[in-house]
Amino acid sequence: GGKDRRSGLILTIPLCLEQTSMDELSVTLDYLLSIPSEKCKARGFTVIVDGRKSQWNVVKTVVLMLQNVVPAEVSLVCVVKPDEFWDKKVTHFCFWKEKDRLGFEVILVSANKLTRYIEPCQLTEDFGGTLTYDHMDWLNKRLVFEKFTKESTSLLDELALINNGSDKGTQQEKERSIDLNFLPSVDPETVLQTGHELLSELQQRRFNGSDGGVSWSPMDDELLAQPQVMKLLDSLREQYTRYQEVCRQRSKRTQLEEIQQKVMQVVNWLEGPGSEQLRTQWGIGDSIRASQALQQKHEEIESQHSEWFAVYVELNQQIAALLNAGDEEDLVELKALQQQLSDVCYRQASQLEFRQNLLQAALEFHSVAQDLSQQLDGLLGMLCVDVAPADGASIQQTLKLLEEKLKSVDLGLQGLREKGQSLLDQISNQASWAYGKDVTIENKENVDHIQGVMEDMQLRKQRCEDMVDVRRLKMLQMVQLFKCEEDAAQAVEWLSELLDALLKTHIRLGDDAQETKVLLEKHRKFVDVAQSTYDYGRQLLQATVVLCQSLRCTSRSSGDTLPRLNRVWKQFTITSEERVHRLETAVAFHSSAEKILQECPEQPEAFNDMEQFDEIEAVGKSLLDRLTVPVVYPDGSEQYFGSPSDMASAAEHIREKMKLVSLKKQQLRQPEATTPES
Numbered sequence: 286g287g288k289d290r291r292s293g294l295i296l297t298i299p300l301c302l303e304q305t306s307m308d309e310l311s312v313t314l315d316y317l318l319s320i321p322s323e324k325c326k327a328r329g330f331t332v333i334v335d336g337r338k339s340q341w342n343v344v345k346t347v348v349l350m351l352q353n354v355v356p357a358e359v360s361l362v363c364v365v366k367p368d369e370f371w372d373k374k375v376t377h378f379c380f381w382k383e384k385d386r387l388g389f390e391v392i393l394v395s396a397n398k399l400t401r402y403i404e405p406c407q408l409t410e411d412f413g414g415t416l417t418y419d420h421m422d423w424l425n426k427r428l429v430f431e432k433f434t435k436e437s438t439s440l441l442d443e444l445a446l447i448n449n450g451s452d453k454g455t456q457q458e459k460e461r462s463i464d465l466n467f468l469p470s471v472d473p474e475t476v477l478q479t480g481h482e483l484l485s486e487l488q489q490r491r492f493n494g495s496d497g498g499v500s501w502s503p504m505d506d507e508l509l510a511q512p513q514v515m516k517l518l519d520s521l522r523e524q525y526t527r528y529q530e531v532c533r534q535r536s537k538r539t540q541l542e543e544i545q546q547k548v549m550q551v552v553n554w555l556e557g558p559g560s561e562q563l564r565t566q567w568g569i570g571d572s573i574r575a576s577q578a579l580q581q582k583h584e585e586i587e588s589q590h591s592e593w594f595a596v597y598v599e600l601n602q603q604i605a606a607l608l609n610a611g612d613e614e615d616l617v618e619l620k621a622l623q624q625q626l627s628d629v630c631y632r633q634a635s636q637l638e639f640r641q642n643l644l645q646a647a648l649e650f651h652s653v654a655q656d657l658s659q660q661l662d663g664l665l666g667m668l669c670v671d672v673a674p675a676d677g678a679s680i681q682q683t684l685k686l687l688e689e690k691l692k693s694v695d696l697g698l699q700g701l702r703e704k705g706q707s708l709l710d711q712i713s714n715q716a717s718w719a720y721g722k723d724v725t726i727e728n729k730e731n732v733d734h735i736q737g738v739m740e741d742m743q744l745r746k747q748r749c750e751d752m753v754d755v756r757r758l759k760m761l762q763m764v765q766l767f768k769c770e771e772d773a774a775q776a777v778e779w780l781s782e783l784l785d786a787l788l789k790t791h792i793r794l795g796d797d798a799q800e801t802k803v804l805l806e807k808h809r810k811f812v813d814v815a816q817s818t819y820d821y822g823r824q825l826l827q828a829t830v831v832l833c834q835s836l837r838c839t840s841r842s843s844g845d846t847l848p849r850l851n852r853v854w855k856q857f858t859i860t861s862e863e864r865v866h867r868l869e870t871a872v873a874f875h876s877s878a879e880k881i882l883q884e885c886p887e888q889p890e891a892f893n894d895m896e897q898f899d900e901i902e903a904v905g906k907s908l909l910d911r912l913t914v915p916v917v918y919p920d921g922s923e924q925y926f927g928s929p930s931d932m933a934s935a936a937e938h939i940r941e942k943m944k945l946v947s948l949k950k951q952q953l954r955q956p957e958a959t960t961p962e963s
Contacts (some may be wrong), residue, residue: 287407287416289331293360294321295407296332298347300339307350314354320427329360331403333412337367337396348391359389363402365412366393429483430510436476437517443469444524448531473525480518487511540603547600548622551593555633559593562586563636569647569708569731573655576648583644587637597630643711650704654738657697661745664690668752680767684760691753698746705735759836766832769825773846776822777853783815784857788916791864792927794908794935798875805868812861819854826850856918863916864926870911874904874939878946898950905943912936 287295296317298310318326332351336344344364351359394402399412408414447469487510566583570576604623608616667687712728791808795801826847878901912932915923926932 293329296330299335330358332362334364362391364393433479444528448527484514552629555629573651580644646708650708653701653704660694664749680764705739769829773822773825777849779818780853792931794871801871822850860916870908877901
């Protein structure tokens, strides 16, 4: 788009570090020089060879090549040198001395000094100018223009050949022209749209400014392209209008003849081979596979009919279009053809639909029968396998699964009866499509097969129900057995928890006789609870023995739960007895101590019964000693009541009361010692 000071076009040749192909460069220059008009070429060219990223020998070769490619058009060649100038040894070739031989002037110049020869507004940003230029945009527009030119020229030749062929020669020549050139190789609408878009783009670029607000003059090649595009578009519109008219007349001329021929083809096939195919298909099959095979055969018949039905739809639309056109001479014939075609097609379609529905019902019946048979086989398999569950929950789950399977079988049999009855109803209506053929024998075979399948499934279901009743009773007994075993194990756990509570929480001995007696009464009730738990566990284990005998299986409780129950009960009994002994000792101690402490010193009998003090001290010491002794079980294991701090607290309280008793004893002895002195 840039121009030199003589209004000549500027041609820029950017060189790069990679090897530059001189052949490709020559072809590119020939192409670029073919674009401008002769008027533009007469003003000459200024060539800018950008050698900043290339070597001197490449630049020299390019400059010399210009002599052969464009010697007459080139007026000035500016070689842009790099910042670090080439070695003088390789640049001794003086272009200015070769001006006469080359035919144009060559100068070496830095990029920042190029404006001495060319105005900045005519240089791109690469050379410090302000000219706005997008090479990819120019290239894309050029490709669109050349593609449009090529396609439009070819399309014009094709349309002219088609249009001219319809006006000359005999009917045979016209038919031959129609066969060979009926459709153009490209879509005229697409080519016209491309041309309009290209012309709009070229015209818009002529009047709009650049992004920077500076007015932009289109390149001469673009100004030259506008009239070419407009001329091609006018010619295309003219030929395309003629082509559309030719097609319309041709279509109208041949459409009626084709419709008549196709209508008779459809009617003849449907009433002949099509009807014969349906007459030979009456069975429903005796299994899923047989029904599917019949369906596949019917689909093949439907596929053949579909092709003719598609022709019918197309013909019906064509006839409707011709009727709407209003050609009176053809109306009667077209309506008769339409009525005949519709009657035959609707009758044949109804027969196909009836046959398809019958086969679908047969397939559904056999599918339900097969599913029901598999369900009965699965249920029978469950009933034939001996029950060996791990716990009551698994038995409940198995029993639930068994009930669900039986319910599913009931629903399946009900569904089979419904499908079978529906199929029998359809078979009873089959004779109406027989075209006079007697299908009673074949229908009887189908009916007998359907009824036989339903009766067989009913007998199999009844046998399974009888077996389910027996299995249900056995499984309920097993549920009860596992429940007894679980409850017995729970009783052992409860008894163990009572023993643990007795050892860890039943440790207080009371602060006085009254509180100790209350604790002793609570302990007896606690023992009653443990006794009830033990008896409950024994009863459950006895029940498991009875159930195992009924089920003919070995109880696991006799080898595990019963010994555990007896062992825990024995430990509880020993621990309880020790607890009772301690409480009874504590009651005796508190009662005696409280009696002594509550007596008045003036009572004479108190001075004469010092043996009571000794007895109280003996009981207290015995109780203290017992607190330090663990409970020893038959297996040699030992357990203490509470923690050491709990026992120390109880012992400290007893010692405090023993000190009070000892102090009381000393008080009673002092009057006894002073009486003789007085």
